[in-house]
Structure formats: structure tokens, C-alpha cells
Amino acid sequence: MAITTNVLATRNAVKLDDVTVSFISSFPGKLNHFLARRLPQSMTRRVQMSCCYRETSLKAVTLFEMPETETSSVSDGVGILRFLKGKNYLVTGANGFLGKVLIEKLLRASPEIGKIFLLIKSADQESANKRLYDEIISSDLFKLLKKMHGSSYEAFMKSKLIPVTGDIGEDNLAMESVTAAKISGEIDVIISCAGRTTFEDRYDFALNVNALGPGRLLRFGKYWKNLKLFLHFSTAYVTGKKEGTILETPLCIGENITSDLDIESELKLASEAVRKLHGSEEIKKLKELGMKRAQHYGWENTYTFTKAMGESVIHNQRGDLPVVIIRPSVIESSYKEPFPGWLQGIRMSDPIILAYGKGQMSDLWGDYKSLVDIIPVDMVVNATIAAMAKHSRGVSELKVYNVTSSSHANPLRLGELMDLSRQHLCDSPFTETFMELERMKFHSSLEGFTSSIFNRIAKHERGDADSHTALSMKGKRRLNYFVSLARTYEPYTFFRARFDDTNTKRLIQELSVEEGKMFGFDISGIDWEHYIVNVHLPGLKRNSLRKDPVKESG
Numbered sequence: 067m068a069i070t071t072n073v074l075a076t077r078n079a080v081k082l083d084d085v086t087v088s089f090i091s092s093f094p095g096k097l098n099h100f101l102a103r104r105l106p107q108s109m110t111r112r113v114q115m116s117c118c119y120r121e122t123s124l125k126a127v128t129l130f131e132m133p134e135t136e137t138s139s140v141s142d143g144v145g146i147l148r149f150l151k152g153k154n155y156l157v158t159g160a161n162g163f164l165g166k167v168l169i170e171k172l173l174r175a176s177p178e179i180g181k182i183f184l185l186i187k188s189a190d191q192e193s194a195n196k197r198l199y200d201e202i203i204s205s206d207l208f209k210l211l212k213k214m215h216g217s218s219y220e221a222f223m224k225s226k227l228i229p230v231t232g233d234i235g236e237d238n239l240a241m242e243s244v245t246a247a248k249i250s251g252e253i254d255v256i257i258s259c260a261g262r263t264t265f266e267d268r269y270d271f272a273l274n275v276n277a278l279g280p281g282r283l284l285r286f287g288k289y290w291k292n293l294k295l296f297l298h299f300s301t302a303y304v305t306g307k308k309e310g311t312i313l314e315t316p317l318c319i320g321e322n323i324t325s326d327l328d329i330e331s332e333l334k335l336a337s338e339a340v341r342k343l344h345g346s347e348e349i350k351k352l353k354e355l356g357m358k359r360a361q362h363y364g365w366e367n368t369y370t371f372t373k374a375m376g377e378s379v380i381h382n383q384r385g386d387l388p389v390v391i392i393r394p395s396v397i398e399s400s401y402k403e404p405f406p407g408w409l410q411g412i413r414m415s416d417p418i419i420l421a422y423g424k425g426q427m428s429d430l431w432g433d434y435k436s437l438v439d440i441i442p443v444d445m446v447v448n449a450t451i452a453a454m455a456k457h458s459r460g461v462s463e464l465k466v467y468n469v470t471s472s473s474h475a476n477p478l479r480l481g482e483l484m485d486l487s488r489q490h491l492c493d494s495p496f497t498e499t500f501m502e503l504e505r506m507k508f509h510s511s512l513e514g515f516t517s518s519i520f521n522r523i524a525k526h527e528r529g530d531a532d533s534h535t536a537l538s539m540k541g542k543r544r545l546n547y548f549v550s551l552a553r554t555y556e557p558y559t560f561f562r563a564r565f566d567d568t569n570t571k572r573l574i575q576e577l578s579v580e581e582g583k584m585f586g587f588d589i590s591g592i593d594w595e596h597y598i599v600n601v602h603l604p605g606l607k608r609n610s611l612r613k614d615p616v617k618e619s620g
Contacts, residue, residue, distance in 0.1 A: 143578025146585055149455035150176035154252045154292075158234055158283060159260030160184040161201040163410040164299065164397060168259070168447045170207050170404055173226060174214070175451070175584060181225075183249055185232040185239065185260070194229035202227065210404045234260050234279035239286055250290045255454060258283050258298040261376075265367040265554055268349060269356030270336040272368050277329060277375035281383055288387055294458040295388050296380070297450065302395040302439065302470050302565050304374045306365040309562045314466040314569045316391065317377040327363055329375055335359070366557040386462040390453050394446045395470040395565065399605040401442035401597060407605025408443075414558075415440065416606050419487050422506065423496040428522070431515035431552040432559025434481025434508045439472040439565065442597070445587040452573055452585050467573065470565035474590040478598075480559060481508070486598040496607060512552065519548050 150172065159165040160182075172179055184202075188194040202208070203223045212219045230249070232239040238246070262275045280298055287293055305312050305322075317323055336355065343351050356368030365371035380389060398416075399409040412420070415438065421427040449469045457465055471477060484506040492503055509515035523541045537545060552559075567589075574588055582588075 143581040144452055144456045144573075144576050146452060146455040146577075146581050147176060149458060150451075151178045152180050153254040153458075154180035154183070155255050155257055156183045156185065156230075156249065156253045156287065157257045157259060158185045159258075159299075161186070161197065162259065163413075164394075164443060164446065165257075165259040166202060166205065166207055166410065167400065167408070167443050168257070168450060169202065169227070170211065171444070171447050171451065173208075173223075174211055174404065177214075177222075179226065180254070181228050181252065183228045183230050183253065185234070185241075186229050187233045188229075188231050191229070191231055194231045198227060198229040207404065207408055207410075234258075234283055235274050237282065239282060241286075246286075250287070251292060253287060253290055254292055255295045255297060255458060256283060256287050256293065257454075258296070261299070261373070263369060265369045266353045266357055267368045267372075268352040269332075269359065269368060270340050270352055272356055272372040273329075273333055273336055273375070276369070276372035277332075277379065280376040281379040284380055284383055284387070288383075288385065293387070294460065295390060295454060296384065297390045297392065297454055298377070298380055299450075300373050300377055300391050300393045301370060302393040302468050303366070303370045303558075304377060304393060306363075306370060306374065307563050308366070308557055308560075310564075312468070312563050312565045314393075314468050314566055316381050316464050316466055317374055318381045319378045323374060323378060324363065327375075329379070332359060332375075367554065381464060384464060388457050388460070388462055389464040390457050391464070391466045392446070392450050392453065393466060393468050393470075393565075395439035395441050395468075395472070397443050397446055398440050399442065399602045399609075400444040401592065401601065403444040403447075406601040407608070409602075409605045409609040412610070415483065416610075418484075419491075419603070419606065420496065420610060422484070422487065422503065423491040425497070425501050425503070427519075427548070428504055429507050429509060429515055429518045430480075430484075430559060431509050431512055431556060432480055433510070434479065434484070434506075436480045436559055436561050437472045437564070438478045438480050438483050439470050439561070440478055440483075441469055441471055441589065442592070445469065445589060448585040449570060449573065449587040452577060452581070452587070456573065456576070465569060467570045468565040468567045469570055469587070469589075470567055471589045471592065472564045473567050476590070476592075476594065477564075478594045481506075482594070483598060486595060487603065490599045490603045494604075494607075496610070512549070512556075515552055516545070516549050519545055 155172075157165060157169065160169055161184075169182060169184075172182065184198065186194040186197050188197055203220060208219075208223075211223070215222045230241065230245055232241040258280050260275070260279065262272050264272075284296055287296070302312065304317065315322065319325060319327055319329075336352070339352060339355055340348075353368070356371070360366065360368050360371035363371065365374065377391060380391070396414045398413050399407045409416075418427075418430070446469050449467060453465070453467055457463070488503055488505065495501065507518065509518065520537070523537055523545055527538055527541050570587075574582075577585065
């Protein structure tokens with residue numbers, strides 16, 4: 067969820083044809099009054115125009131026409147292009163969904179950028195070089211850059227992207243001292259984008275990477291002479307709140323996090339559990355421990371809990387170093403850049419739509435009026451670059467930006483998302499065989515959801531839905547799996563809070579006209595019908611048909 071939740075990283079993945087996903091709970095429902103309210107006539111016309119869905123253009127955005135001088139375009143704005151020119155960066159998580167899009171935009175918007183050092187977890191330099199080529203340079207995400215640079219594309223990329231072996235889960239990032247000394251005098255900005263994003267992760271692993279990793283990275287470069295900013299990606303759900311307004315305020319133990327939470331004690335607890343547990347029960351018990359500790363302190367899952375700890379560590383250890391924390395909500399496919407609908411991996415809401423489109427699920431434990439706070443990845447990237455330029459001026463502060471959509475006048479709701487999905491999927495199905503999808507059915511109780519899932523599985527296995535019918539072992543596993551996932555995602559399918567984005571809105575207002583065109587992130591301008599139907603779902607379909615596995619960031 068950076069949420070940038072990578073739901074592929076679960077041991078209980080379910081196979082949906084050629085795609086393995088880990089959240090296949092479904093959201094069927096009733097005729098959605100949201101569409102009647104917002105789209106009284108246009109939807110009917112679009113349903114009849116199948117080409118609107120099937121032949122969605124993959125046209126990339128127009129290549130930027132860079133101004134000949136810096137001052138003419140940015141003098142009355144934040145000064146983004148002026149800042150980017152010649153600056154050097156250290157980036158973690160560069161091979162992940164968000165990190166990769168960020169790198170693409172930096173290189174495309176500012177070819178005169180300095181070097182981008184990429185911390186890559188690998189056995190040796192040769193392996194790091196190979197990962198750089200396979201996962202970044204060869205990615206179709208960079209096709210606009212390929213067009214810009216032609217035959218010199220690879221040379222350009224290799225001159226700008228410098229792979230460095232290391233691991234945020236290790237002291238001193240497991241970086242060779244010679245390498246560390248070499249880059250220490252060059253880096254202007256550290257971008258912390260790596261993390262473990264599985265909701266029910268092993269507690270020891272999540273603590274090591276999400277809670278301690280940002281602190282290791284911060285300490286590693288804190289005293290570098292040219293360092294101007296430490297930028298960290300968190301999640302909008304990091305506060306654990308489910309209702310009311312979620313503010314853009316830093317997290318700190320003893321202030322807005324209970325003083326009862328002691329990170330050292332949690333580390334000892336997890337370490338002791340690892341020492342005692344062995345065999346097949348180890349992973350299961352460590353996952354259960356993480357969820358138990360998170361919920362004890364008021365968080366919904368291990369992911370958001372450990373991300374909160376990570377923010378607190380940054381707050382406590384930054385000293386006078388300027389820090390920006392970007393808190394995106396549910397990051398999904400690109401809205402416009404570098405082209406509409408680019409996606410890597412199966413994001414938080416996508417498994418639901420995939421399962422629904424393939425006729426495998428038609429139920430959800432959730433509220434169809436619940437807010438679905440989705441944000442396109444390119445808007446997160448543009449907001450990040452603008453914030454980076456604004457706060458790299460030596461002012462010692464910690465600034466938080468909620469890059470979210472629920473605070474605007476036209477938030478997307480869960481029922482609307484599924485109704486739009488149904489309209490698209492009926493016209494352009496995921497499967498070769500046409501099927502008439504029934505409307506998604508929402509359940510207000512876990513009991514009702516479980517009963518409906520049971521009946522569907524029983525009907526599929528034996529042709530009836532008798533409540534006394536015994537399920538097969540496979541059927542029982544599927545039932546338990548769906549119920550478990552429904553419990554995990556319940557905080558989001560009944561989400562009623564809204565994110566305050568005052569800082570983000572002010573940043574938008576500070577952009578010059580040209581910066582607004584090149585680095586726009588005004589979420590209020592999103593046309594949700596267009597984005598879901600014509601951009602995201604076609605992109606999801608293309609992504610789900612890919613044969614190459616998607617690796618996690620690291």
C-alpha cells in the first residue's frame with residue numbers, strides 16, 4: 067500500500083489462471099446509486115461503445131519541451147528544474163513499483179540530473195549490475211526515454227544510474243567502506259523507498275526493515291557534507307486511525323504514539339520468539355505475533371505498525387537534517403505518465419477485481435459507501451519531486467505530505483469502484499469465455515460473508531448450496547483463506563476516515579504554471595470513471611497477462 071501493498075508476498079497465494087495473488091476476496095453488490103448521481107447518461111453511452119474499453123490507447127504523454135533557460139519557467143514557482151540539475155541521489159527500493167516510476171520521471175524531466183546511486187540487495191557487484199539492467203534499463207516503463215535518447219539510451223542510463231550493493235536490513239547498509247567513502251561527498255538527497263509491504267508479515271522481518279531500516283539509512287548519511295534532504299516514503303494509513311480526520315503531523319512516541327510502546331522491547335520480544343520457534347510453525351507464529359502486537363497498540367496490521375515505528379525513529383534521530391515524509395494512500399497505475407495505465411505487480415485493490423472478473427468471487431465483507439483512497443503512481447511521484455525541491459534549501463524541519471484522494475469533493479467509494487469494474491468487465495472480460503457478471507454483494511457482517519462464500523463453494527463443488535453440505539479439503543482451505551483475508555482487509559473495506567492534505571494543497575499552489583504542467587498532482591482533477599474504466603483496468607489486464615515474475619523492491 068506505500069498503501070503500496072504488495073499482496074504477492076504471502077504464503078497463502080491463490081492461483082487465478084496465470085496470475086498468483088494473495089487477496090481474492092470479492093465485492094459484489096447492488097445497483098450503485100453513485101453512478102446514477104455522478105454519471106446519469108454518460109455511462110449508458112460508454113457501455114454500448116465497446117471500443118471505449120477494448121482499444122484503450124497506450125499513448126504516452128507528450129515529451130516535455132524543456133525551456134532553454136532555467137529562470138523563465140521556474141522563477142515564480144518552487145524551482146524544480148533548477149534544483150534537479152546536477153543533483154545526486156541515493157535511492158533504496160529503486161526496483162519497486164514506486165521507486166522505478168520516480169527514477170523514470172527524474173531522468174525524463176531533467177536529463178542534466180547528476181547521478182542516481184541505487185542501493186540494490188545482491189551478492190556482488192556483477193549481480194547488482196544485472197538487476198539494474200534486467201529490472202530497470204530493460205523495463206517497458208522507460209520507453210519514452212528510449213525514444214528521447216535513441217541508440218545512446220543504454221549509455222545514458224548507465225551514466226546516470228549507479229548500482230551499489232547493500233541492504234537496509236544490515237548495519238551500515240552492508241556497504242563496502244570504500245564505496246561508502248566515495249559516495250559520501252556526492253549525495254544531495256537520500257530517498258528511502260524500500261520496505262516490506264505485506265500486511266501480515268513476520269514480525270522480526272518487518273521490524274528489521276520497516277522500523278529500523280529508515281534509521282540505519284538516516285544515520286548512514288546524516289553527516290555527509292552535501293546532504294540537503296532525507297525523503298522517506300511511508301503510508302497514509304500509518305496512524306492506525308479508521309475514523310475522523312488524519313492530519314499531516316509527524317509521529318513520535320510519547321506524543322501521538324503511546325509512550326507504552328518501546329521499540330527495543332518489541333525487538334527483544336521478536337528475537338525471543340525466533341529463538342524459541344522452529345520448524346513449520348515458525349513463520350505462522352511470527353506472523354501472528356506481529357498482528358497481535360499491532361492490534362494491541364491500536365494498529366490494524368504489522369505493516370502499518372512497523373511503518374509507524376520507522377517514522378518515529380526518523381523523528382527522533384534526524385537532528386537538524388531537513389526531512390520530508392510522503393504518505394501515499396493506495397498507489398495504483400499511472401494516470402498519464404509516462405503513459406496511462408502502467409502497473410507493476412498486483413496492487414491492493416487489483417486481486418479483488420481480477421477474481422471478480424474471472425467469476426471466482428462475488429462477495430465482500432465491506433460497506434459499499436466506504437471510501438477507497440486510490441492515488442495514481444505518477445501523481446505520487448510528481449508530489450515527491452516538488453516536495454524534494456521545496457525542502458532542500460537548508461531549513462531544518464520535518465514536513466509530512468498526505469498524497470491522497472479522499473479529502474476532495476469527488477472521492478471514490480468502494481461500491482462505485484466495483485460498479486465501474488463491472489461495466490468494463492462485462493464489455494472487455496479478463497477471460498476468453500464471455501460471462502455475465504452478477505453485481506457484487508456487500509455484507510455488513512463476517513457471518514453473512516462467510517455463509518455466502520460457503521454456499522458458493524458448495525454449489526461449485528456439488529451443484530447445490532445446502533448449508534449441511536460438507537466441503538472438500540480444498541473447499542475448506544479456500545473458505546478459510548477468504549475469511550482470513552476478509553478479516554485482514556476489514557479496516558479498509560469499512561474505512562470512514564479522511565486524510566487532511568493541507569500541506570499537499572499548499573504545495574500545488576506554489577507551483578508555477580509550467581511546473582504545474584510538468585509535475586502536476588492535483589488529485590481533485592481526477593475523472594474516476596475515465597481512470598478506472600479507460601486507464602486502470604486495461605492496464606491491469608495487460609499487467610496480469612505478463613509472464614515475467616515481478617520482484618519486490620529491495
